[in-house]
Amino acid sequence: MLRRTWTGPLLCLALIAGACSDGSDSSSDDAATTEVTSTTEATTTTEAATTTVEATITTEMPEDEASNGPLLDDSMALDSALALALEILEGRDLTQAEFDEVFSDEFKQQVPFPIFTLSSNQLQALGPYTIGDEIEREDTGVAIAITNDAGENWFVAIEVAAVDDATITDLLASPVPETPEVAGFDDGLAQLEAMGTVRLATFETTGGSCDVIHELGADEQMPLGSIFKLYVLGAVVDAVEAGDVSWADEVEVRDELDSIPSGTTQNDEPGTMLTVEELALRMIAISDNTATDHLIDLVGREAVEAAVADYGHSQPELNRPFMTTKEFTILKFGVDDETRAEYIAADEDGRRALLSELTTELPPVADIVAVTDPVDVETLEWFASPADVCRVLTMLAVDSAAAEILSDNPGWPDEDDLFSFIGFKGGSEPGVLASAWIVETADGKSFVVAGAVFNEDELVGDDAAIGLFAAIRNGVVAG
Numbered sequence: 001m002l003r004r005t006w007t008g009p010l011l012c013l014a015l016i017a018g019a020c021s022d023g024s025d026s027s028s029d030d031a032a033t034t035e036v037t038s039t040t041e042a043t044t045t046t047e048a049a050t051t052t053v054e055a056t057i058t059t060e061m062p063e064d065e066a067s068n069g070p071l072l073d074d075s076m077a078l079d080s081a082l083a084l085a086l087e088i089l090e091g092r093d094l095t096q097a098e099f100d101e102v103f104s105d106e107f108k109q110q111v112p113f114p115i116f117t118l119s120s121n122q123l124q125a126l127g128p129y130t131i132g133d134e135i136e137r138e139d140t141g142v143a144i145a146i147t148n149d150a151g152e153n154w155f156v157a158i159e160v161a162a163v164d165d166a167t168i169t170d171l172l173a174s175p176v177p178e179t180p181e182v183a184g185f186d187d188g189l190a191q192l193e194a195m196g197t198v199r200l201a202t203f204e205t206t207g208g209s210c211d212v213i214h215e216l217g218a219d220e221q222m223p224l225g226s227i228f229k230l231y232v233l234g235a236v237v238d239a240v241e242a243g244d245v246s247w248a249d250e251v252e253v254r255d256e257l258d259s260i261p262s263g264t265t266q267n268d269e270p271g272t273m274l275t276v277e278e279l280a281l282r283m284i285a286i287s288d289n290t291a292t293d294h295l296i297d298l299v300g301r302e303a304v305e306a307a308v309a310d311y312g313h314s315q316p317e318l319n320r321p322f323m324t325t326k327e328f329t330i331l332k333f334g335v336d337d338e339t340r341a342e343y344i345a346a347d348e349d350g351r352r353a354l355l356s357e358l359t360t361e362l363p364p365v366a367d368i369v370a371v372t373d374p375v376d377v378e379t380l381e382w383f384a385s386p387a388d389v390c391r392v393l394t395m396l397a398v399d400s401a402a403a404e405i406l407s408d409n410p411g412w413p414d415e416d417d418l419f420s421f422i423g424f425k426g427g428s429e430p431g432v433l434a435s436a437w438i439v440e441t442a443d444g445k446s447f448v449v450a451g452a453v454f455n456e457d458e459l460v461g462d463d464a465a466i467g468l469f470a471a472i473r474n475g476v477v478a479g
Contacts, residue, residue: 071102072084072167072168074165074166076166077140077160077161077162077164077165078139078140078141078142078158078160078163079142081102081158081160081166081168082142082144082156082158084102084168085158085168085171086129086131086144086146086156088120088123089123089124089127089129089156089173090129091124091127093120094116094117094120096113099113099116100113102167102168103116103168103171104161104167104169106169106264106267107168107169107171109266109267110266110267110365112365112366114366115365115366118369123173126148126150126152127148128148128149129146129148130147130148131144131145131146132144132145132147133145136157140160140161140162140163141157142158143155143156143157144156144157145176152175153175153176153178154173154175155172155173155174155176156172156173157170157171158171158172177412177413177466177467177470178467179412179415179467179470179474180464180467180471182472182475184475185202185213185214185472185475186214188468188469188475189216191464191468192453192465192468192469195453195455195461195464195465196453196454196455196458196460197454198216198217198451198452199216199220199221199386199452200215200216200217200386200449200450200451200469200472201214201215201216201217201386201387201390201449201450201451202214202215202447202448202475203387203390203447203449203450204445204446205390205394205438205446205447205448206446208394209394210387210390210391210394210448212387213447213476213479215386217385217386218385218387219314219387221383221384221385222383222386222434222451222452223377223378223381223382223383223429223432223452223454224381224384224389224427224434225426225427225428225432225434225452226287227382227384227389227425227426227427227435227436228319228382228384228427229283229284229287229292230311230392230393230396230425231308231311231313231322231392232283232292232295232296232299232304233280233283233284233396233402233405233406234311234392234395234396235295235296235299235306235307236276236298236299237396237399237401238299238303238306238307238310239299239303240276244299245299246276247276247277247401248276248277249275249276250273250274250275250276251273251274251275251276251279251295251298252270252271252272252273253265253269253270253271253272253274253290253294254294255270257290257293257294257297258290258326258362259289259290259324259325259329259362260289260325260329260362260365260368261289262286262288262289263283263287263288263289263291263292264286264288265279265282265290265291266289266290274291274294276298277401278291279291279295280295280405281405281408283295284405284406284409284425285405285408285409286409287425287426287427289325289326289329290325292324293324293326296322296324301322301324304322305319305320305321305322308322311392311395312388312391312392312395313384313388313391314385314387315383317348319383319384320348321348321351321352323355323382326362327355327358328380328381328382329362329363329368330358330360330361330362331343331358332375332376332429333368333371333375334362334363335360339354340375340376340380342354344376344380371430372459373430373431373458374429374430374431374454374457374458375430375431376456377429377430377431377432377454377455378454378456381429381432386450389436389448389450390448390450393406393423393425393436393437393448393450394438394448396423397438397446403421406423406438407424409424410424411425411426411435411437411466411470412424412466412467412469412470414474418441418474418477419439419440419441420441420442421438421439421446422437422438422439423437423439424437426466428460430459431454431455431456431458431459431460432453432454432460433452433453433462433465433466433469434451434454435449435450435452435466435470435473436448436449436451437449437450439473439476441477449469449472451469451472453465
């Protein structure tokens, strides 16, 4: 399976809502992410493969062929699926019947036809595209570079069910992230402040403590998006250390714990057995919400609340009761304004009572995607300060299993090979983009960069924001 080497807020076909935002995430989610990966250096394809793709994309399919017979050729499954994907980018609209024929059930569950159509229309409007080289290829997956007329570099990545089965299981179209030029911390901060309220700090952590280098509101609370999942990881680490849980223990996937994307666990059949390690990896690397809720259920809400305090949070009471992603989604997007306001105004006991009585179903994903305005981002969220995030990252990084999980997705490419280790978690929701890195350099120094930009009134420019955070991350090497 191809795996993207960054997570950012993406305009994508394969992911929706929080899946595109994790960074993050989105919540960004972590904003952002499918299990499709590309490298920053293109690998030239064979002449034959390139010719096949270019010939297919430049040849219009006759109208009668578009509605008669199979759309995909299983004998050349991957290239056939890629050719169709590129045709869609160039303006081909699928009917509902064609969509149902081409995509897997899991894909259609995660990306219903109306959302697919909306996303593909947005992508088509950004074209036309010039087809470039292949970036990466495996037996059932391929990523290819494309450029639009504005000179913006994108990639398309696609996966099929099998070598001889062209059913499309994943499809992603995304801009290739380019780290913006930032003249130091203050310049990056000023650009972020144009988007909303900012909390941001860089820390040196070489000695195990969080020593501030640059900051704006290092000790002030901020909405986290999916960065909250670091505390769930901490609770799992504690359970493993106590001998109550093993990374190899298997957990049964249960429908009642299904949440919304990002992630894939909600698509697993009930009764599927996943190890604790796999759930934790999904939770951090692809910001899997359903995996997160299974882990919260495994260790218990109270254990996560204890971890918030034990991992150095300065105001742990802000996250009590500790919401699951399902509860958060219902409260944020599924209840009426009065119920949401009642929860926000309640004390801890009142909130616990309201959660115990919460019977509202998860809202349809299409309804969440349709949200274009921030919803109570400063009052209904998980919260921590940049310094709080530094402490939890620093404590987690000394655990070898947690460090490996944190390093699976670097969040943004390290084009200049500045770091020997990168641990990342991001998060977002409409009006919030948050990023957190712990990095090490070849000379043994370690740093944390943690922050968020948030806006109660309008959406944050997610792509621009995470790029600026990444530029500030890279700047810690220069001091």
